[in-house]
Amino acid sequence: MIQTINLQKLFATEEVETTALNGINMEVKDGEFVAIMGPSGCGKSTLLNILGLLDNPSEGEYNFYGTEVAKMTERQRAQLRKGSIGFVFQSFNLIDELTVYENVELPLLYLKTPADERKKRVEEALERMSIMHRRNHFPQQLSGGQQQRTAIARAVVAKPKLILADEPTGNLDSKNGEEVMKLLGELNEEGTTIIMVTHSPYDAGFAHRIVNLFDGKVVTENFHV
Ligand SMILES: Nc1ncnc2c1ncn2[C@@H]1O[C@H](COP(=O)(O)OP(=O)(O)O)[C@@H](O)[C@H]1O
Numbered sequence: 221m222i223q224t225i226n227l228q229k230l231f232a233t234e235e236v237e238t239t240a241l242n243g244i245n246m247e248v249k250d251g252e253f254v255a256i257m258g259p260s261g262c263g264k265s266t267l268l269n270i271l272g273l274l275d276n277p278s279e280g281e282y283n284f285y286g287t288e289v290a291k292m293t294e295r296q297r298a299q300l301r302k303g304s305i306g307f308v309f310q311s312f313n314l315i316d317e318l319t320v321y322e323n324v325e326l327p328l329l330y331l332k333t334p335a336d337e338r339k340k341r342v343e344e345a346l347e348r349m350s351i352m353h354r355r356n357h358f359p360q361q362l363s364g365g366q367q368q369r370t371a372i373a374r375a376v377v378a379k380p381k382l383i384l385a386d387e388p389t390g391n392l393d394s395k396n397g398e399e400v401m402k403l404l405g406e407l408n409e410e411g412t413t414i415i416m417v418t419h420s421p422y423d424a425g426f427a428h429r430i431v432n433l434f435d436g437k438v439v440t441e442n443f444h445v
């Protein structure tokens with residue numbers, strides 16, 4: 221479903237030029253759970269942002285379900301971001317001014333989902349993530365674990381094919397981290413493809429495959445059974 225060919229990303233500022241990605245070739249099949257690991261600064265987040273259509277590569281090709289992303293219109297890309305990809309970040313990235321319910325509802329508002337369907341889907345996602353009892357709270361009134369469960373509810377509410385997670389347990393204690401990993405594992409078992417950046421070998425154990433990056437390149441890949 222996902223394929224990159226010789227993906228490169230250069231960041232140029234006035235003083236320095238950084239090669240964040242230096243020829244990434246990778247393939248992720250439908251239903252896979254892939255962990256991306258590697259030292260700080262090796263290009264993990266840059267890669268995830270490109271895979272999530274939040275950023276464009278400087279060179280190389282990215283195919284999303286057989287279509288080259290560079291050949292899509294911005295409108296088509298935006299539609300994919302909204303409908304087919306869910307994002308989970310280390311720092312949760314919830315909107316402070318919106319309640320838990322409203323944060324989770326947002327993707328469906330963007331997709332213009334009808335009100336009754338919206339309500340059903342939001343409630344389903346909140347139940348699923350065991351955060352229904354906090355539906356009218358604001359993010360600042362929640363624990364880290366509750367915020368991340370809200371963020372996962374927001375990521376899955378539109379039923380995306382692909383979830384991209386950038387160090388999803390990075391700001392959580394081990395108990396809440398474990399809970400988040402179990403939820404991601406369940407979503408994967410139900411068929412959602414997951415690509416997750418992590419520093420934690422324990423979290424990477426939930427994945428089928430580990431892709432190790434170093435200096436913007438894939439250095440090794442390990443498969444679990
Ligand atoms: N927007 C940006 N502008 C300039 N340099 C950047 C930008 N984003 C990332 N970089 C640089 O690209 C490299 C890879 O960064 P990143 O993908 O965030 O690494 P990781 O997530 O593996 O820690 C780093 O050297 C970083 O400083």
Ligand SMILES: [Mg+2]
Nearest residue numbers: 264265266386
């Ligand atoms: Mg990063």
